[in-house]
Structure formats: C-alpha cells, structure tokens
Amino acid sequence: MASVNFIYRSHKENAPLKVRLQDKDVNNDSYQFEANTKIHTSKEFWNGKLKKDKNGKLKDGRNLENYSVLPVRLLSYQKLSGTNLGSQLNEINEKTKNLENFILEKYEQDKPTKENKEWLKSIIKEYYTPKVEKRIYPTILVDFIDFYLQDMKAINELKESKRKRVNTTKNKIIRLQAELNKTYRITDIDDYFKADFVSFSTKYKYSQNTQSGDFQRIKTICKHASKKGLQVNDVIFETDFKITKAKSPKIYLTYEDIDAIKKAELKHDYLENARDWLLISIYTGQRISDFMRFKSDMINTDESGRKFLKFIQQKTGHEMYLPIRSELIDILNKRNGEFPRQISDQKYNDFIKEVCKVAKLNSICEGKKRICLETDKSKATKYDYRDVLGKFEKWELVSSHIGRRTFATLNYSKISTPNLMYFTGHTTEKEFLNYIVLPDKDKANRAYDSFANMDANKTKQRTLEVVRNDAVNQ
Structure with missing residues (x-):
C-alpha cells in the first residue's frame, strides 16, 4: 500500500520540505517518487527530539506550552492550538495532510509506472497551480x-x-x-x-x-x-458595418424658461420637490443617477470657507468636487440644509413635465416624445412604447437629461471646455459637444465673443504695463 512521507533534507536552517511516495510492485520490490513541496519550516522545528513524561511535561522540567520548538512527528501535541507552538504545528499538519491526500488520490487515478520518475513533480505542480478548465461558450x-x-x-x-x-x-x-x-x-x-x-x-x-x-x-x-x-x-x-445614427433634435432650458420654472405656482408638495431637483440638475450638470443621491453629508468646506459637493460619479467612477453655487444654497436652505426627497427616475420624469406645464413652457419644439402604439392602453405591453419624432409643446419633451444639457449649453464658452467636461464627466470633446444644443452659428458667435474678450484683456494688460513704465521713468 502506498505511503507518503515528508522529509527535511536541507543543510539550511529554513527550507521547504520534500515529499516521498513509496510503494511496492507485483514482485514486492519497493520503489519511490520524490519531489519538492512549498511547505516551509525550520530544521530545528522539524528535527526536534522532545519527549514528554506521564504528566505532560518535558523531561528537562519545562512546561510544554512554554516550549517554542516541537517536532512535527509529535502529533499528540496538536491540543496546544492556543499557543504559538501549537498554531505552528497545526498549520504544518494541515498543509502536509492536504498534500498527502491529493497525492494519494492522484496516484490511485493515474497508476504511474515506477519508471515515471517525473510523475510526482507534475502532481506537485498541479497542486500548487491547478489547471483552469476552459470555459465552453455557446455559439448561438x-x-x-x-x-x-x-x-x-x-x-x-x-x-x-x-x-x-x-x-x-x-x-x-x-x-x-x-x-x-x-x-x-x-x-x-x-x-x-x-x-x-x-x-x-x-x-x-x-x-x-x-x-x-x-x-x-x-x-x-x-x-x-x-x-x-x-x-x-x-x-x-468593418467600420461601415453599422446602422448610421440620425441627427436627433434636442432641447434645453433658456434663462427665461428657468425663471418661469422658479416662479411657477405649484399646488402640490411633490411638484415643489421635483422642481428643486430639476434646478439642482441645472446648477450641477450631473446625471440623475448622481444628483438623486446627493445628501448634505457630501458637502465639504475647505480652509478658505468654500463649499464643495464631493461624490463619486456612478457611471464613470470619477471623484467629483463641485463648487456649491448660491442658487444651490438657496434650495438647501428651504429644508434646513438638506436636499429634496429622493424619488424614482420615472416619477421624476413625470413630475418635471407637470412642473414645466404649470410654468407654461408651451413653445412648439421639434423632438422625440414617448408614446404608446397600442390604442387600448390597458392592453399595452413594454414593447408598445416608442420615442416618436414630431413637433410638441416644450414641456412635453422635458426629461431627466434636460438639466444636464442646459448646464452644458448655457455655460459653453463661459467656462473652458476642459472644466465643463470635468463637471459633466464626459471623456471626449465629441461626446461633450453632443450636449451643446446651440445652432452652429450661435456656437461660432460665442467663440467669437470669447476671443474678443481675450484680445481686449491683452490690450488692457499692455496699456497698464506702458502706464506703469512711464510712471517709473518720471
């Protein structure tokens, strides 16, 4: 019957154990396999020669539990699991026992010939670096x-x-x-x-x-x-193997729209709550998955007394520090420094449409509105709703993304594009510019004004420098 033994065969004070499997062939001749393990121990620990008397004490009189060296072969000392010595012994015993069981199981399965001297080495390698079964994927x-x-x-x-x-x-x-x-x-x-x-x-x-x-x-x-x-x-x-996107009309809220939303006389608290979330989205430029999680404990004040909203964007994982604008502080002050009640995405979309309808955002705009294709809505399924392109009153086209588009559009050219992209969380300028709803002519006009302001500031700076030099010369 095959047996497994572990041996310390190094001259070093600390080394890995060797493992030896021994068995006999049909002629009763002994043979063995030998290989290195990754079970490390010390020569003193493994080869210690200690004996205990009938009272459980070492012959030299020291208490067993105070002795720091113990041979693994004294398995009866496993009861000392509460001591450093017992813990070390249990760890070695567990490692050797697990490896022994693995070797014997593989030996029974493989039945290697005694000439196959590399067999045990391959088994040890498999034990420490198990083969990962290749996953079979379906082709449908x-x-x-x-x-x-x-x-x-x-x-x-x-x-x-x-x-x-x-x-x-x-x-x-x-x-x-x-x-x-x-x-x-x-x-x-x-x-x-x-x-x-x-x-x-x-x-x-x-x-x-x-x-x-x-x-x-x-x-x-x-x-x-x-x-x-x-x-x-x-x-x-192939890059042209695709369905080309159609240019989709988008809307944003003008300053006049925002003022009308602020002044709208709302009869219900749930609409007041939704209005404040809409304004928060306009002032922060964040996705609903982020701004609807805002809480007062996210507000941080720096050494200069400036307040920032600190959070992790859910989609990008970016850590954000948003300056808290005065308009946002006004909203928080309505609830003693707290944000509005959180609501579901669907309710938010429904409620802000009501808010904008009360605010009389009735101008006709081209856009997409979600409608039910089934005439009998009681029979409608989730497959019966579509976003249909057409001309509708502006309030009908309002959705959770409008605050984000409004933030990007109103601040375009007023704040540098890299800073705006930081706030919105866009990683490419192409993605960011999709949120700018202005016609190309308006974009060009804003860019022109920005360059004109830069030139005016440079001229002013040069004038100041000339005046300063003249004053020094006098």
Missing part, C-alpha cells in the same frame, strides 16, 4: 449573451444600466427569431442579419438611433466572442 447568439454578461460582471464592467440595455437587445433578437422561425448563430451576424434586423425594427417603429444602439451592442458581443476563441464573421470588424 442569444445563449452567448448570458455568458457575455457574466464575463462583464466578473471584471466589474457590468453596471445595471448596461445589463438592462443588453437584455433589451437580446429580447429583440428572440422576437426576431420567433417571427422568422430561425436561430441566429454568432457566425450568422452579417449583412443578411443586418437586413433582417432593420426590417424587423422598422416594422415595429423603433427609431433609427435605437436600431443603431442595438446593432452596436450586437457587434460588441460578437467581438467578445471572437476574443474567447469562437468563430465570427469578419464583417463585424
């Missing part, structure tokens, strides 16, 4: 999407908003498959799939921008599949 697209989400979660790149968007896209593919009675594999994502997807999306009145976002997610998922070794169609790597 909708099945792979679940694995994609798991992978993104494993590397902390799956926010709740992303998970919802991906699952929405997945559900559309499932509906498309059911309608066409076909199953799409990852290798099927090509121009024919694109045609099917566009036809389906158009039939059910999904906007071009919604189609573009869904299609981009599908491409991203397929690229992930390629990284995992699955076969994909090369077309997914």
Whole structure:
C-alpha cells in the first residue's frame, strides 16, 4: 500500500520540505517518487527530539506550552492550538495532510509506472497551480449573451444600466427569431442579419438611433466572442458595418424658461420637490443617477470657507468636487440644509413635465416624445412604447437629461471646455459637444465673443504695463 512521507533534507536552517511516495510492485520490490513541496519550516522545528513524561511535561522540567520548538512527528501535541507552538504545528499538519491526500488520490487515478520518475513533480505542480478548465461558450447568439454578461460582471464592467440595455437587445433578437422561425448563430451576424434586423425594427417603429444602439451592442458581443476563441464573421470588424445614427433634435432650458420654472405656482408638495431637483440638475450638470443621491453629508468646506459637493460619479467612477453655487444654497436652505426627497427616475420624469406645464413652457419644439402604439392602453405591453419624432409643446419633451444639457449649453464658452467636461464627466470633446444644443452659428458667435474678450484683456494688460513704465521713468 502506498505511503507518503515528508522529509527535511536541507543543510539550511529554513527550507521547504520534500515529499516521498513509496510503494511496492507485483514482485514486492519497493520503489519511490520524490519531489519538492512549498511547505516551509525550520530544521530545528522539524528535527526536534522532545519527549514528554506521564504528566505532560518535558523531561528537562519545562512546561510544554512554554516550549517554542516541537517536532512535527509529535502529533499528540496538536491540543496546544492556543499557543504559538501549537498554531505552528497545526498549520504544518494541515498543509502536509492536504498534500498527502491529493497525492494519494492522484496516484490511485493515474497508476504511474515506477519508471515515471517525473510523475510526482507534475502532481506537485498541479497542486500548487491547478489547471483552469476552459470555459465552453455557446455559439448561438442569444445563449452567448448570458455568458457575455457574466464575463462583464466578473471584471466589474457590468453596471445595471448596461445589463438592462443588453437584455433589451437580446429580447429583440428572440422576437426576431420567433417571427422568422430561425436561430441566429454568432457566425450568422452579417449583412443578411443586418437586413433582417432593420426590417424587423422598422416594422415595429423603433427609431433609427435605437436600431443603431442595438446593432452596436450586437457587434460588441460578437467581438467578445471572437476574443474567447469562437468563430465570427469578419464583417463585424468593418467600420461601415453599422446602422448610421440620425441627427436627433434636442432641447434645453433658456434663462427665461428657468425663471418661469422658479416662479411657477405649484399646488402640490411633490411638484415643489421635483422642481428643486430639476434646478439642482441645472446648477450641477450631473446625471440623475448622481444628483438623486446627493445628501448634505457630501458637502465639504475647505480652509478658505468654500463649499464643495464631493461624490463619486456612478457611471464613470470619477471623484467629483463641485463648487456649491448660491442658487444651490438657496434650495438647501428651504429644508434646513438638506436636499429634496429622493424619488424614482420615472416619477421624476413625470413630475418635471407637470412642473414645466404649470410654468407654461408651451413653445412648439421639434423632438422625440414617448408614446404608446397600442390604442387600448390597458392592453399595452413594454414593447408598445416608442420615442416618436414630431413637433410638441416644450414641456412635453422635458426629461431627466434636460438639466444636464442646459448646464452644458448655457455655460459653453463661459467656462473652458476642459472644466465643463470635468463637471459633466464626459471623456471626449465629441461626446461633450453632443450636449451643446446651440445652432452652429450661435456656437461660432460665442467663440467669437470669447476671443474678443481675450484680445481686449491683452490690450488692457499692455496699456497698464506702458502706464506703469512711464510712471517709473518720471
């Protein structure tokens, strides 16, 4: 019967143990395998020769629990787990026992020949660096999407908003498959799939921008599949394999709109609460996922008495320090320094529309409004709502993003673009400029005024320097 022993065979004071497996062949001849382990100990600890008397004391009279050196072979001393010595002994025993069990189990499975001297070394290597089983990914697209989400979660790149968007896209593919009675594999994502997807999306009145976002997610998922070794169609790597976005009209609140919102006579407390959140979003430029979490304990005062709002942006993970403007202080003072009550995203969107309607923001604007396609709303499902382009009264187009767009638009050219991008959390200027709702001519006029002010300041500075030099010469 095979047996495993651990041996200290180094001349050094501290070294790893060796392990030896011994057995006999059919002729009763002994043979053995030997290899190094990663179990480190000291020569004194392993080779100590101590004996205890019937009273549990060492022969030299010292109490066992006060003795700092003990040989591992005295396993009866494991009871000393409360002492440093007992702890060390238990640790060594646990490591050797676990490795012994692993070796014997593998020996029974592999049944290596006695000539295979490298067998034990390979087993020790496997013990300390276990093989990671290769994950088997499905090749059907909708099945792979679940694995994609798991992978993104494993590397902390799956926010709740992303998970919802991906699952929405997945559900559309499932509906498309059911309608066409076909199953799409990852290798099927090509121009024919694109045609099917566009036809389906158009039939059910999904906007071009919604189609573009869904299609981009599908491409991203397929690229992930390629990284995992699955076969994909090369077309997914082509830049023109996409659904082009349509330019979507956006609105923002003018200074006159903001003044009307402030002065609106609201009859309900929930509208007053929503109005203050809307104003907070205008003064801070933050996403609803961030500003709706604001609390008074996020306010910090520096050594100069300046107040800042300190928080972590949920989407980007950036640490933010927002200067607290006087308008924001006025809102906090209404509630003894506290922010308004938190409400859900859906209620916020509904309530600020009511606020803007009371404020009489009735000008006709082009934009997208979410409507129900089902005439009988009692039968409507989540698939029956669409953002439809048209001309509506301004209050109907107000949503949670309007505060952020208003902040970026009203402060464009007044605050430097890098500073504005810091406040909004945009990482590229292209993304940031999408939030600027001004026509190109207005943007150019603002840029012109900024350059004119810079030139005027330089001229003023040169004049002051000349006057100062003349005064010195006199």
